[in-house]
Each structure stands twice: as structure tokens, then as C-alpha cells.
Amino acid sequence: MSVKLAPALPADDRNGMPAIASSLVERPDDVHVAVLLVRTKEIRTNARTGDVVPTAEVLACEAFTGVTADAATLHRLLRRQHERRTGKVELPLELEEAIDALRPHDDQDDAAEARDDEPEAGQ
Structure with missing residues (x-):
């Protein structure tokens, strides 16, 4: 069975898509x-x-x-639901969070690069 999605989004404050409009354009x-x-x-x-x-x-x-952290959590939940629906084996949520935490984020990469460029104390 398939499902269609009506093309209209809510026209009032129930539509949160404009909140990411600039990010959709810039990135x-x-x-x-x-x-x-x-x-x-x-x-x-x-x-x-x-x-x-x-x-x-x-x-x-x-x-x-x-x-955002919320987006990362929602992405994990989406992945878990997809795994449930398709019958794929899923990791416990806590383990997925621990694995995701090991991956550097863009802002962490930038901060690490900035620290690498700073002279060490006493030099």
C-alpha cells in the first residue's frame, strides 16, 4: 500500500519550515x-x-x-524506526548515542584546528 502526501503545509505558526530557510539556501x-x-x-x-x-x-x-543536538537525536530515532520497519537489526539507543558521540562535529573540528594553530605555553 502506498501513501500520498498533500502538497500544502500549514499557513500559520504550525509551519516551522521557514525557521531553516536560510540554512537551506546557504548550505x-x-x-x-x-x-x-x-x-x-x-x-x-x-x-x-x-x-x-x-x-x-x-x-x-x-x-x-x-x-543541532535535537536533530541528531531525531536522526537516530528515524534510523531506529526504519530498522524496526524493515526488520534490520538495531543497536541499543545508548550504544548508538555513544558511537555517534565519537564522531567529531564541524564545530569540534574547527575548535581543534584553532587549538592546533595556537603556540604552546612557554614558547
Whole structure:
């Protein structure tokens, strides 16, 4: 079974996508995370085949730039749900967090490079 998504986002303060608009323009290759609340807008049935296809409408959405801790947590949750849905083996959430913490982030790389460029004390 497939699901369609209605193309319209909420037009009021339930639409959090504008919060990341500048990041989408300035860093188009970055991956961002969006959380959507959806409900069924309509259900269509193909009379010949019997296929039933629901269309979901977005009730609210919030977006996070890819460099926030919240986005990293949401990405891990998305990965875990994908693994559950597809039947792939998943790591315990605490182990995933520990593994993710080992990866340097852009801001940590910049800080490390800045420290490497500073002369050592006493030189």
C-alpha cells in the first residue's frame, strides 16, 4: 500500500519550515530534520483494481538544522524506526548515542584546528 502526501503545509505558526530557510539556501547539501504531524485527508479507491490510497495532510511541522543536538537525536530515532520497519537489526539507543558521540562535529573540528594553530605555553 502506498501513501500520498498533500502538497500544502500549514499557513500559520504550525509551519516551522521557514525557521531553516536560510540554512537551506546557504548550505544546500546539508541534511535537516523535520517532524510532521499528519492525519488522513482523503482515501481513494481504484474501482477496477481495488487499490486503496490514503492522502495525508500535514497538521504541523517543525524543522531542525542538521547541526543541532535535537536533530541528531531525531536522526537516530528515524534510523531506529526504519530498522524496526524493515526488520534490520538495531543497536541499543545508548550504544548508538555513544558511537555517534565519537564522531567529531564541524564545530569540534574547527575548535581543534584553532587549538592546533595556537603556540604552546612557554614558547
